[in-house]
Amino acid sequence: MTGEGPGAGRVRLRLLAEGRPPKEVSVPPGVSVFEAASWNGVAVDSTCGGHGTCRKCKVRVTGTGGPAGAVPVSRLDPRAFTPEQLRDGWRLACLAPAVSDLEVEVPALSTRPKAATVGVGRQVILRPAVQKRYVELAEPSLSDQVPDLERLLAALDDLELTPDLHAVRAVGRVMRAADFKVTAVVVDDALIDVEPGDTSGSRYGLAFDLGTTTVVATLLDLSAGTPVAVRSMLNLQQPYGADVISRISATMLDPAALDRLRDAARETLDQLALEVCKEGEVSPEHVYEVALAGNATMVHLVLGVDPEPLGVAPFVMAARALPVLLASDLGLRLHPRARAVVLPALGAYVGGDVVAGALATGMDRDRRLRLFIDVGTNCEIVLGDADRLLATAAPAGPAFEGAQIRCGMRASAGAIETVRLTPSVELGVIGDAEPVGLCGSGLVDAVSELLRVGLLDRSGRFVPDAEAVRLAPELADRLATVGRERVFTLAGEVYLSQRDVRELQFAKAAIATGWRLLLQEYGVGEDEIQQVLLAGSFGSYLSPASAVRIGLVPALALPRIVSAGNVAGEGAKLALLSVQERAGALALLKEIHYVELSDRPDFNDRFVDLLSF
């Protein structure tokens, strides 16, 4: 169990932004006024993104709920304000903790922030950690012997930068080669390089969704906030097993497997990186930052961290949040000092991919009560609104990946992804190919339709042939027996077996138990949910009607059941585009309260109850 009681002891801020109606927000105490405003859509001026360096985020605290002067003067405030201004309540918003209820005046922006649309209806103000600054410097002389690095840093005096050795090596050479007209490359507080001339237009980042099955890379233009190229490929770790447990097992059986799995993941990332750079016609040297979202096992493996404690009780991670790394730590050949940000994880089975998803869907800012379900071998569930969030993981098993299904396959060409019994059998097949198997969404559709026409009963059993002929005469002849099992033939060799139905029942029961127990923990009923978000590549293809019919998701009006797409990748993009969003991902670790289901006495009863459709 992590986090404290959600929403407990929040403080309220009344934000008075010039030319806008007052806005009241509540945040955990100690959060900076800058973050509190930014998270709630009130833009505060800043070029450093809230790092206490640019001294542009000036606000005035005009009223406090606590003792007067409750907002302390930070060490940098005296450098930004006169003593009179300090007395009048002026503070740098990024260094001003919201320690009690406050009223805060926010001046109009001096620069119009650029914004981009990312995630699920999210509008994000562009504030990447990667900055470029073109400067024209005075040439040194005997009366001006200021060292090269200090000369450059003096021209960037709104930032407080720590130079990488790489930049120290470059600075003198590049300045002299480029007539003292250079571009400083900054990531967060680090000066990572100095480039000749004006390269400020060339600023790229790379977002990875490192899935167990599929890995997606998106190359982003950080100046425009737009994607330049997207590529995906199968994770090269596939030969070591289809799911995380089999890959963890591989490392436990063979001491050399960890290095091999690490290298396979790195090769996957590197290959994708070079592909998107080529497609986008961007030099890999101009990619200065990487953000990566993945489940805990994938993150452990790509970093070469032993995943064994994730796989055996008590299921412990090495770390929830990781330090900022170098892209080269992930085996990437981009700018040699490019940084890498790994999205934090909530727990061994609610990983950085789910945190990224919660970020991309704005789970912590939406006032509506929403249910987020990432359906897969391990199913992650998040429930709540801006005030309170709960999360859990449910072991759904491999039904949705097609692994334990007789004619199961991944969602690729030839997979049946939709099934309608009208009463004739209408199939949607991926890639307009001949059907060769059944993927997860097709499985749910098939079961759902067979339930609707009555060929499956509520307990999940195929009805006797006689009853089938009575209930659905056009379909009854498709019931057959393969081996000792009853099956329903969908097309040619592709059928749905009795055991397949059982697999789906187990998966569905695990997931439904998960969200039902979360609802109970939250103290709300199913009917109070205002939106269901189906995440992950599987969720995107799932038919809302079928999902409702088999009881996988609450019985909402269908338009309220939304496919959220690849939200893990969207979350990684958000982290690249905005340092605030990145901070928001870390904040989610405190905001989301993890609920462990496996030690609950009522789990098994619920689970058995929910096996029926």
Add this chain to the structure above:
Amino acid sequence: MTGEGPGAGRVRLRLLAEGRPPKEVSVPPGVSVFEAASWNGVAVDSTCGGHGTCRKCKVRVTGTGGPAGAVPVSRLDPRAFTPEQLRDGWRLACLAPAVSDLEVEVPALSTRPKAATVGVGRQVILRPAVQKRYVELAEPSLSDQVPDLERLLAALDDLELTPDLHAVRAVGRVMRAADFKVTAVVVDDALIDVEPGDTSGSRYGLAFDLGTTTVVATLLDLSAGTPVAVRSMLNLQQPYGADVISRISATMLDPAALDRLRDAARETLDQLALEVCKEGEVSPEHVYEVALAGNATMVHLVLGVDPEPLGVAPFVMAARALPVLLASDLGLRLHPRARAVVLPALGAYVGGDVVAGALATGMDRDRRLRLFIDVGTNCEIVLGDADRLLATAAPAGPAFEGAQIRCGMRASAGAIETVRLTPSVELGVIGDAEPVGLCGSGLVDAVSELLRVGLLDRSGRFVPDAEAVRLAPELADRLATVGRERVFTLAGEVYLSQRDVRELQFAKAAIATGWRLLLQEYGVGEDEIQQVLLAGSFGSYLSPASAVRIGLVPALALPRIVSAGNVAGEGAKLALLSVQERAGALALLKEIHYVELSDRPDFNDRFVDLLSF
């Protein structure tokens, strides 16, 4: 010219330490109360060394010379004190800037600090950046799934640490292998490793004096503050030239030379590192930090930074202060994440070796007016006391290295290092060997003695034979002619030539012009100097009487002319032993005012005047 008018606008602190008489100190405004106290020998409790993390350095501001409440409340103060305590003036000393005159109560230390003696009569309180903490952790369980890293960090909650990826990789494996009894390895704010069991007794650092000619390595036990092993060797860059200018030239003539010089320096450091570890029976993996002092050219070269701008007008460095590096950036094979601190430089010709020397001799804390002279091809001079410091560089030429001297040689076996004419010729020879040449101190002695007996006149000319016979009949037959030059035979083939005397005259005139102009700039007379410190391996061997007689140093009573030894190496040791001293080295960049001599109109007149003995 760097720095501002020294001593200008300082603030005064009255420090009231429990059980000690009040102490008044003056420091530049903005310096933290912690540093102001530490620099002036008043110990303030701290386990983090003034990094704002341990919250132990509690002091009470009882009076201010400015507006009440002039010491701002820092962001961490509310976490260390109650609102009442804050109102009463309690502050964390390391985050409290001395913005105006203050009176400060310093509580007694709760832990007795260890101290070590380093440098020239310096007593330093041991506070290395390298810390080790042994902890015994609770084993995780289903009801306690705290991740491994967080479990460890929670046991170190007086520190705010950023873990290296290396530590993230180690933490889970080491904890489980060692029954959750582990030692955290911390350097500054970084958690660099986790070691099984209790290794807290094994904590080492390595101090380098990276000289152009000689490189010295000292392995230090950071727990005890004592040296374990010392080794020196010739810089493997020697084949590229004897002095910095010839090495800079090498890089300008051959594009591949920079890499080769870098590698030669690294190989020198690495070889010494392995030697001292072997001698001290210390595993290189237990060396967690390195401090390096060297002149600007040596530092540029070892880091692979192009030194050309140092060698040509306007003589510009890449950087005065460098970021914290990894020891591996210097080619060292120690702990893989060992850090490296390079002592900062004041300018292209007043390098980190001189800053280290000023630190080791306490130039910025001694109340006496002192003159520090590092004699060498480039001679660095520092003049001043705790209130004000001036520095300059004088190009002495290679006389002291023996390079341009007919029978000159380095101070190694067979070199004449002392000369007495009593009136017989008494020679001190290094290594009790037959004399084969004359090193710098022998040169100064020989000239000084020949002046005393009258065989050299004040203008530096050998007197005519007839006069020689009259003045020193026992020595006159040693005057001879070699080629077209008059010489004085010291022993066998070893002689001092007329041109040798001229070389020394030039060197001595350059140095004497340097310190005389500094005295003038400082506004004091030669007779006000209370101590002369002769630094560097050359200074250590120089006879004070001879140095005075030829006018190389001011004519002080001989006991006031002190050989300071290898102060650059001592400064590097200080930086390893104490984070305060390390901060002190950086502070010296602001405290020492650099005086450029070459553009002074009176330089040449002075120089010519001082050519005579």
